[in-house]
Amino acid sequence: MIDDPDLLARADALVAAYTRAGRTLATAESCTGGLVAALLTAVPGSSAVVERGYVTYSNAAKAEAIGVDPNLIARHGAVSEPVARAMAEGxxxxxRADVAVAITGIAGPGGGSAEKPVGLVHLAVAGPHGTHHLARRYGDLGRAGIRRAAVADALSLLEGALAPAE
Structure with missing residues (x-):
């Protein structure tokens, strides 16, 4: 994925924009397993922007590393809007980054249900203008396709977080 020219170009532009703005970012990733952080850190100069990345694949990691309340996970499930928001905020x-993006979802091929099918991904970005959520149902793109689509949407959320508040 870090050799995808389109995603690399977007990551390069994002790092440049965050550098110009004097902003830092962090990632909290579940189903993408650190792909957003890997993509961003493939860009020279990203150390000025990327504060850190968390791979919080398990529920315990979500709670221990970034403070997601286990009761929130128990009530809504790890793949949910409240958990994505809590991951980004946590x-x-x-x-201590200015902006954080979070991704939690079901990349498949198994693990889905009628209520939460394979391809369901919740993303959130927390920054100076609040926390914003994005839910996606990518459908049958395969595991790699779902993860790539989630990375692309995470970049979009990070791009949007630099826009002035409305």
């Missing part, structure tokens, strides 16, 4: 607080 990563931002734990890292």
């Amino acid at each position: 990563a931002r607080a734990a890292s």
